[in-house]
Amino acid sequence: MKLLWIALITALVSSQAHSEYLYGITGNMAGTGHTWGMNIAPNGSQSVKVNGVFYQYTPVKNTEDSMLVHIRNKKVGGGYIFSSTDDWSGLQGGIPITKGFLIDNLPIELWGDGSIDVEGTGSVVDANVVYSYKYNNDCLTPMSDPSCSGYTDAVLAMMGAADTSVYNPLDDDLITDALETKASLESEEESEEESEEDNDRLESILSSVDNSILSANVVSQNLLMSAMTNMTTMNTYYDKKLAGGTYKETTVLDGGHLPDNAKGARAGLAQQLLHTQMVSQQYELKKDTP
């Protein structure tokens, strides 16, 4: 259930996420040797994709010698993801050659180590291999994109003080005790000496197991719901404001003098007289009663 909620949140956020690619080129990867690794991405960058390979080198050889020069990158999982071979056999060396290749945005995860390999007689000098790539750095904050590593942890952390640790029913002593008892009962069942009392007992124990798991699920779901509810409603209450202002008296007393209400006074007096009369009648009735 928890995973379902996380997936739901992920889906909602992912509908709003967007990535803007940045572009870069490496330095000379073959500057210090004829093999190199492919740690080309800037720190924090995500979705690095290689979109170009450019190389230059000068072959050193005698014209009559056979010589093949391979510039290539291994592919993770086997084979080569990029390979270019120049056949200098029977050709004059000494003149630099430069080549460029457009790559169809292949993820950096597929690119293994690169190398310049010479087959035959001759060598390569002044080698220069450069990769161009694109990437995004949206994952500097993991919650910015569901594809970022650590996104799920960040979402769980955002849920606040709620205990978001996974409840493992097997860690519950009550349940493990019940399961152990169940196991022993199963062995007893195998020995075919099960009695009616044991049946009742087994049913009771299994019922307690089911109830414990159900209870655990309910507890964990309640915690999760509570955490999510707090997360979504707290800000709403904090941000609520009442319309301000002062309600001033707008009624004005004409002339500033309020005369006594004689009519009201008479009515009130008449009521009082009537009330007094009614009260007095009680005592008069008591007098007449024998």
Add this chain to the structure above:
Amino acid sequence: MRTKLLVTSLLLASCAPAHAVDTSISGSVQTRCLITTDTNGVYGNPVPSKLSTASADGGVVPVIRYDVTLADAYLAKVTTPTSFSTSPALSDSVAWTGSTAVTKTTDVGMAGYEAAKVTYGSTTQFDLTVAGSTWFSSESTAVYGVNKSFVGGDYSAIVLAECIAK
């Protein structure tokens, strides 16, 4: 008879008055040989009587790039300068020397360009037999008189690069 008359009528009806129509033909030729200045040259002045593009003389060698998309169809001709295009008034002669060489290629098949080049006068000719880009550097040196100092001022010269269809 009736059929013949009908056919004749149809033939006459189809003989509309003659019209003269001029149909135009247009087309364009896309260049398949492009020349680009990759690096502008700079003269160094290592001694008063000498101007040189050699890096050893404090100059910068001009680099020209030929981009050819059709193999074996063009000749590259590079001519080093034999006079200044702009300079102060000079009263003595200037001795010019120059050379052009392949400095970089994009295809292994171009490795033979340098060996196969033909030089005559101040012009060097290359047969562009392979499609791709080729970089040529063209060094030039000017020596004024006999150990005579160049007159102060600005000097410029031009390297002529041509792409000639075979």
